[in-house]
Amino acid sequence: MIVVLSALAVAGTLAGCSTVQQDASTAYEHGDYATAEQEWRPLAEQGNPQAQYLMGLMYEDGQGVAPDAGEAAKWYTLSAEQGYAPAQTNLGLLYFTGKGVERSADEAARWYTRAADQHYAAAENNLGVMYLFGQSVPKDVSRASTLLTSAAEHGDAKAQSLVGTMYYNGIGFAKDYTHAAHWRTLAAEQDVLAAQNDLGLMYITGQGVPRDYDQAAQWLRKAAERGAAQSQYAMGWMYYQGVGVKRDYVIAAGWFRLAADQGLAVAQTNLGLMSLNGQGVQQSDRDAAQWLQKAADQGRSVALENLGLMYLRGRGVPQNDQRAAALIEQAASQGLASAQLKAGNLYETGKGVTADSSKAYMWYSLAADRGVPSADVRMTALGKTMTAEQLAGAKTLAQSWMTDHTSTEQQLSSVFESNDD
Numbered sequence: 001m002i003v004v005l006s007a008l009a010v011a012g013t014l015a016g017c018s019t020v021q022q023d024a025s026t027a028y029e030h031g032d033y034a035t036a037e038q039e040w041r042p043l044a045e046q047g048n049p050q051a052q053y054l055m056g057l058m059y060e061d062g063q064g065v066a067p068d069a070g071e072a073a074k075w076y077t078l079s080a081e082q083g084y085a086p087a088q089t090n091l092g093l094l095y096f097t098g099k100g101v102e103r104s105a106d107e108a109a110r111w112y113t114r115a116a117d118q119h120y121a122a123a124e125n126n127l128g129v130m131y132l133f134g135q136s137v138p139k140d141v142s143r144a145s146t147l148l149t150s151a152a153e154h155g156d157a158k159a160q161s162l163v164g165t166m167y168y169n170g171i172g173f174a175k176d177y178t179h180a181a182h183w184r185t186l187a188a189e190q191d192v193l194a195a196q197n198d199l200g201l202m203y204i205t206g207q208g209v210p211r212d213y214d215q216a217a218q219w220l221r222k223a224a225e226r227g228a229a230q231s232q233y234a235m236g237w238m239y240y241q242g243v244g245v246k247r248d249y250v251i252a253a254g255w256f257r258l259a260a261d262q263g264l265a266v267a268q269t270n271l272g273l274m275s276l277n278g279q280g281v282q283q284s285d286r287d288a289a290q291w292l293q294k295a296a297d298q299g300r301s302v303a304l305e306n307l308g309l310m311y312l313r314g315r316g317v318p319q320n321d322q323r324a325a326a327l328i329e330q331a332a333s334q335g336l337a338s339a340q341l342k343a344g345n346l347y348e349t350g351k352g353v354t355a356d357s358s359k360a361y362m363w364y365s366l367a368a369d370r371g372v373p374s375a376d377v378r379m380t381a382l383g384k385t386m387t388a389e390q391l392a393g394a395k396t397l398a399q400s401w402m403t404d405h406t407s408t409e410q411q412l413s414s415v416f417e418s419n420d421d
Contacts, residue, residue, distance in 0.1 A: 213244025
């Protein structure tokens with residue numbers, strides 16, 4: 001899935017021409033915004049486009065002056081109308097977000113285009129994003145690819161990350177993991193969080209780069225420490241499995257907890273199972289049920305199955321066969337083979353559901369097709385007790401289920417599942 005940029009790039013290049021501008025830039029870089037403002041304002045009022053741009057930047061960020069988006073837009077406009085690409089880019093962003101000006105994607109595209117025509121990387125990135133998603137311009141993936149590649153080649157980190165994702169998913173380019181890894185590496189080295197996460201995962205799977213768990217841990221740790229939930233989960237998985245790091249359930253649980261607190265369902269599932277088993281955390285059926293419920297509420301199949309088993313056994317929750325059966329069948333309906341086996345048993349025995357040999361046979365058949373050895377044995381034994389008509393009906397049910405559930409295993413595709421998940 002393509003990663004949508006959380007924010008468009010903002011130009012912020014400081015480059016002085018005169019001695020006064022150089023002194024102002026030095027003051028700015030040292031955090032002496034008052035001095036910088038005193039030096040730049042006269043130049044800006046005299047029509048210097050770079051000084052006008054920098055005054056806009058200070059008003060936008062509230063550096064040396066009270067923050068004022070309207071005043072920022074005024075200075076950016078004066079500079080942009082003189083053709084200064086950084087100001088055109090930032091003015092475009094103000095129009096895109098409606099900050100200090102009336103929101104207008106059309107105006108944003110107009111200013112981005114003027115800056116992109118000068119091959120200004122941040123503008124190429126922003127305009128490329130607009131073409132990629134058809135935001136106030138006709139959707140044009142080819143045009144987006146050209147703009148974003150140019151921005152990436154000029155060093156724009158967000159463009160590098162996005163181009164890497166486009167190569168990874170085959171959007172605008174032929175799918176190419178090697179190119180994806182190249183661009184993600186460049187972006188990761190510029191501290192783009194998404195790129196660090198994505199590159200780390202590629203080192204785990206060996207897509208576009210040699211499989212290297214040490215490199216994976218290096219990049220994932222950087223992203224995890226910055227709060228990326230998927231990276232936190234992946235670090236937990238690595239510590240749980242002892243891959244690239246020494247196995248440590250306590251550390252694994254700590255990473256899972258950070259990701260779980262951000263709502264990541266797979267981390268909630270693993271943390272629930274570790275609570276259930278007392279791995280890395282104190283054993284607690286109650287905590288297990290709470291975490292599994294959070295993941296189940298998001299439709300996580302493994303959480304649904306295990307929470308169902310807890311209701312079946314009355315562990316951490318009140319014993320409830322009907323609730324258990326509903327959860328387990330929901331997991332089975334998502335294609336989880338172990339849950340399909342259990343659903344078959346529930347329908348065969350009538351536990352939590354009305355006994356139904358045809359549905360039991362269907363679930364056993366589906367589980368058997370997914371390689372569960374005991375499912376085939378149970379299906380065969382049950383079939384011997386059924387009439388020819390019942391068997392035909394059960395096989396029709398199974399075939400209909402397969403036809404209707406061709407894309408139900410997306411939750412099971414992650415290479416980052418723990419052994420227990």
